[in-house]
Amino acid sequence: MLIISEELARRLVSVEDAIGAVEQTFAAMARNEARNYPVVREVVGYQDAVFGVKTGADVSAPFLGLKAGGYWPHNMSRGLTNHQSATLLFDPETGRASALVSANYLTGVRTGAASAIATKYLARPDAQTLGIIGTGAQSAYQLRATVAVRPIRSVVAWDPSPDNLERFGTIVRELGLGYEPKAEREAVAGAADVLITVTPSQQALVERGWVRPGTHISAMGADTKGKQELDPALVAAAAIFVDETAQSITIGECQHAYGAGLIGETDIRGSLGSVVVGAIEGRRGADEITLFDGTGVALQDLVVAELAVRRATEQGLGVNADY
Incomplete structure (x- = not known):
């Protein structure tokens, strides 16, 4: 399994990269080549947190996986961002977990990208x-x-x-x-x-x-x-x-x-x-x-994580861990 840290994710995926990737996945969704599965999102009942899991697959790429995480409103006092999450990708050929990607930055950049694509077209x-x-x-x-x-x-x-x-x-x-x-x-x-x-x-x-x-x-x-x-x-x-x-x-x-x-x-x-x-x-x-x-x-998260993994693999970056 390839592990990509928060710092490395920032180096691998720019705002412009995210806009291009998310636009492609929006198009794949419209062509019914990609699908988001039902979202699980719940109040934790601890630290006023909300936790959720989003999953999906794009068979045209192909990639599939999930992002898990949520909103911890008291994190700023701890020196952490309020949104915390990680993305787990799976090999679409075998179903074996293939990469774990820190998703705090990537969540931010893909959200900005989605909004920008709307601005671009509307x-x-x-x-x-x-x-x-x-x-x-x-x-x-x-x-x-x-x-x-x-x-x-x-x-x-x-x-x-x-x-x-x-x-x-x-x-x-x-x-x-x-x-x-x-x-x-x-x-x-x-x-x-x-x-x-x-x-x-x-x-x-x-x-x-x-x-x-x-x-x-x-x-x-x-x-x-x-x-x-x-x-x-x-x-x-x-x-x-x-x-x-x-x-x-x-x-x-x-x-x-x-x-x-x-x-x-x-x-x-x-x-x-x-x-x-x-x-x-x-x-x-x-x-x-x-x-x-x-x-x-989910597909917005997965497409930027997949891009980070692809680039890390090409450049020999990230940490490989057996499991």
């Missing part, structure tokens, strides 16, 4: 202002991935933590972009051409009336029952695209509008992968509000 071509609601650890991945697909000139952001806003601002300015931290979420939503929400919130943070026509929204925070970042009326008013419909209406941002009867499955325009392969239309006009409900699927 945002207006002239989008220049990025709005971020939530400037914790994931915001840097979102920023770097977005600027890889759109000519962003300025960034506006909100977070309840002034320290988070200051740290994020340093990263924005290092990229040569204008930066305005905002005291109110409404100001961020109203200024954004591309709006990314990336928080653990369990209540709506963005109201319907705050968002301008033509805005693209990537809602990336809701991945568990009860989580919520958007007003259900905003979700219902948008052209909705998802990574996977079943997850979106049960654990994603769409769960609340769906549960309230504001949308049905037929109101979801389709998967982002279907847009990527040209099977369905994306944005239909300059004034349309588009929404990507990014719940995070």
Whole structure:
């Protein structure tokens, strides 16, 4: 078994690499060559943690495996990131475990990649202002991935933590972009051409009336029952695209509008992968509000882990362990 550390994973897979890999796996999902299996995600009952297992397989690559991990909200005081996870890959020919890959960085970068792919295909071509609601650890991945697909000139952001806003601002300015931290979420939503929400919130943070026509929204925070970042009326008013419909209406941002009867499955325009392969239309006009409900699927994790393993093997890196 090949073991890839957190530090090595960072060296092997860039933001741009992740965007290319995740886009390919979205396309494979749309062609029914790749499938995510049902998610297990539960409250642990210890340390206020949430733990889950996501699994899937892509028979066109081929690869299969699982990512296990979750959210430990008190980790920052221990000098650790709140999200902790690892990916286990299996040999698709034999079913034998073949690689163990640290997935903290890779989870961050694949989440940024998924959002960026949505921006690439759904945002207006002239989008220049990025709005971020939530400037914790994931915001840097979102920023770097977005600027890889759109000519962003300025960034506006909100977070309840002034320290988070200051740290994020340093990263924005290092990229040569204008930066305005905002005291109110409404100001961020109203200024954004591309709006990314990336928080653990369990209540709506963005109201319907705050968002301008033509805005693209990537809602990336809701991945568990009860989580919520958007007003259900905003979700219902948008052209909705998802990574996977079943997850979106049960654990994603769409769960609340769906549960309230504001949308049905037929109101979801389709998967982002279907847009990527040209099977369905994306944005239909300059004034349309588009929404990507990014719940995070196993195949996103597996494809970036498989890329890391492939590159480590080619370069003779990583640790081989018999078992």
